[in-house]
Amino acid sequence: MRFSTKDLVTIAVFGALWGSVEMTLGAWLHAANVPFSGLLLSGVGVSIALTGYVFVPRAGAVLMISLVAALLKAFSVGGVVLEPMIAIVMEGLLAELGLFAGGRRRTVLPFLLAGALAVSWAFVQPFFTQGVLFGEGVVEIYARTVQKAADLLGFDATMVVAILVVIVLAHVVVGLCAGGVAIGLGRQLTRRLRAPASAGAPDG
Amino acid sequence: MAAAVLLPGWRALLALALAACLAVLFYRAAFRALSHPGLWVFIAMLLVSLTFWVGEPTTSLGPLPASLTGLATGVQMSLRAIAITLAVRGLAARVSPGESAGLLERVGFKGLGFTVGVAFNLLPSMERSVRQTLDTARLRGGHVWRRPRLLRLAAVTALTTAVRRAEDVAAAAEVRGFSPERSRPLPLRHGRYDLLLGLALAATLAALLLT
Numbered sequence: 001m002r003f004s005t006k007d008l009v010t011i012a013v014f015g016a017l018w019g020s021v022e023m024t025l026g027a028w029l030h031a032a033n034v035p036f037s038g039l040l041l042s043g044v045g046v047s048i049a050l051t052g053y054v055f056v057p058r059a060g061a062v063l064m065i066s067l068v069a070a071l072l073k074a075f076s077v078g079g080v081v082l083e084p085m086i087a088i089v090m091e092g093l094l095a096e097l098g099l100f101a102g103g104r105r106r107t108v109l110p111f112l113l114a115g116a117l118a119v120s121w122a123f124v125q126p127f128f129t130q131g132v133l134f135g136e137g138v139v140e141i142y143a144r145t146v147q148k149a150a151d152l153l154g155f156d157a158t159m160v161v162a163i164l165v166v167i168v169l170a171h172v173v174v175g176l177c178a179g180g181v182a183i184g185l186g187r188q189l190t191r192r193l194r195a196p197a198s199a200g201a202p203d204g
Numbered sequence: 205m206a207a208a209v210l211l212p213g214w215r216a217l218l219a220l221a222l223a224a225c226l227a228v229l230f231y232r233a234a235f236r237a238l239s240h241p242g243l244w245v246f247i248a249m250l251l252v253s254l255t256f257w258v259g260e261p262t263t264s265l266g267p268l269p270a271s272l273t274g275l276a277t278g279v280q281m282s283l284r285a286i287a288i289t290l291a292v293r294g295l296a297a298r299v300s301p302g303e304s305a306g307l308l309e310r311v312g313f314k315g316l317g318f319t320v321g322v323a324f325n326l327l328p329s330m331e332r333s334v335r336q337t338l339d340t341a342r343l344r345g346g347h348v349w350r351r352p353r354l355l356r357l358a359a360v361t362a363l364t365t366a367v368r369r370a371e372d373v374a375a376a377a378e379v380r381g382f383s384p385e386r387s388r389p390l391p392l393r394h395g396r397y398d399l400l401l402g403l404a405l406a407a408t409l410a411a412l413l414l415t
Contacts, residue, residue, distance in 0.1 A: 005382060006374040008315045012322035013370040016330060017363075019323065055367065067308065067316060068323045071301040075324075082296050133285040134250065137277065141250070144258045185360065192364045 003064070007056045014052030015068025018045045022073045022084060030084075038087065038122040039174055045069065046091055046118040047178040047185070050111055053099065054186025057106055062099065062114070066092020087125050091118040108183055115179025116172045123171045207409055208287035216283040218412055223287040223294075231294035243289060247282045254278035309389035318387055322373060326366070333365045334358075 003011065021044050029037035049065045070088040095118040102110025130138050150157040207219035227234040237243070256265075259274020299307075305317040337358050341347075346354040395401075 003315055003384060005378050005384060006371065008319045008384060009322055009370040009374040009377065010367065012319045012373075013326060013330075013366045015319065016323035016326045017366065020327060020330065051363070064313065064316065064319065067305075067313065068319055071305055071320050072323060072327075074296070074301040074304075082292060130246070133288050134281040135284060137281060138250075141254065141258055145253055148257060185356075185363070188360050189363055189367065192360060193367060 003056070003058065003061070007058065007061070010055045011052065011061060011064045012068060014048055014055075015065045016072065018048045018065060018069035018088070019072025021045060021048065022069060022088065023075065026073070026084060038125060039119065039171060041084075042087070042091055042119045042122040042171075043174045043178045045088065046095060046115055046175065047181045049092060049095060049118075050114060050179060050182030051185045051189070053095075053111075053114075054106065054183070054190065057104070059100070059104065060096065062095045063089075063092045066095075083125070083129055086129070087121060090121045090125070090128075094118040094121055106183075108180070111179035111183045112176050113179070115177070115182065116175035119175030119178055120168065120171045123168055205288055205291040207412055208284045208291065210409075210413060213280055215412070216280050216287065220283045220287040220290075222408065222412075223290040227290045227294050231298045233297040234290045234294035237289050237293035238286070243285070247278075247285065250281060251275065251278040303392060306389050306392050314389075315384040315387060317389060318377075318382070318384070322377075326369065326373070329369065330362070330366055333369075334362045337361045337365070 022041060025044070026037075026041050029041065034040075045066075049062045049069075052065045053062050066088050069092075070085040073085050073088060095114040098114030098117040099110045102113045104110060127139065127142075146160050147157055150160060205223075207222055208216060211219050254274035254277055255270050255272075256268055259271025259277070261269035262272050263270050301320065302317065305313075305320045309316050341354055341358050
């Protein structure tokens with residue numbers, strides 16, 4: 001991975017943005033135990049990272065943005081930072097995979113693919129973390145618990161599968177939206193950056 | 205951590221003992237992870253479900269059929285989880301983000317240390333810029349949280365300012381002679397006993413696995 005100084009600084013900007021969202025909104029959502037907070041944070045974070053890719057369209061740029069965001073997350077005031085750090089890096093990796101699979105073109109398809117893949121990690125993350133911590137037996141326990149609960153409540157176990165499929169689909173849809181937002185935002189930003197500096201917002 | 209992953213059954217207790225010894229000696233902050241209620245709630249749920257729900261009943265506790273095998277499996281899994289939690293939190297507590305960046309630079313992420321430094325220094329100005337953008341929108345009669353279009357415009361404005369600032373920072377770094385090709389990775393701290401400790405841990409792990 002070779003980047004120019006300008007690439008590195010642009011990566012820093014988008015990494016700082018994702019990191020600050022994780023440090024502020026993420027800490028608050030996790031502290032308040034808001035359901036599906038991981039999904040919301042993934043959506044926002046991945047759209048920021050993919051917007052960054054519009055400006056640094058090179059292999060590894062999204063992964064670098066995610067690494068910067070993860071390292072900034074280490075400074076978060078929230079107590080638990082390791083799991084979100086793992087999630088951020090995995091989302092970066094999956095977004096890279098999506099961009100690679102989409103041919104790394106600056107068209108809509110690679111962005112949508114990258115967004116869907118990356119945000120889907122928010123669904124896998126709890127199973128992954130618990131699998132690492134408790135061993136692969138935890139998956140079997142989940143499967144048997146679901147089967148027993150279905151038997152006890154008298155409904156078909158396939159309904160549980162259907163609920164899981166709906167949740168996965170919700171993640172994919174949020175991911176597609178993240179990809180769409182990123183490409184739209186990137187194009188809008190490019191137009192704004194071509195305009196003279198005085199036409200923008202007040203400089204901070 | 206390797207011991208916790210590799211040692212099966214009740215030998216997870218040995219992994220926990222090793223992790224606890226290392227935490228006492230080198231990173232006591234890791235014990236703070238054990239005060240997190242989420243870990244204990246999950247362990248309690250695991251033990252209850254394996255004993256009374258998922259495991260095959262072998263005995264009864266009062267009116268409830270219970271599985272001692274399930275309970276044993278749950279305890280072993282919990283020991284393993286606590287050992288891994290201590291090891292990982294210890295690593296996170298002792299290795300700073302700067303050192304992590306230095307390590308990552310050495311495995312191919314060239315320029316990551318510089319990038320993290322720039323990102324960290326950009327945070328206050330970006331926060332100021334976002335606040336000014338939101339204030340400007342409010343003064344012009346819009347409330348971004350009530351009007352999605354304004355939120356999008358505010359985001360575009362904040363990002364435009366950030367990218368323009370990036371161009372200035374990159375130019376300043378190049379003027380000062382910075383180049384990603386010539387930059388050296390962040391230095392890592394080396395202790396006198398690092399190698400010795402590494403060898404001792406590897407020998408302990410090998411002994412635990414082979415005995």
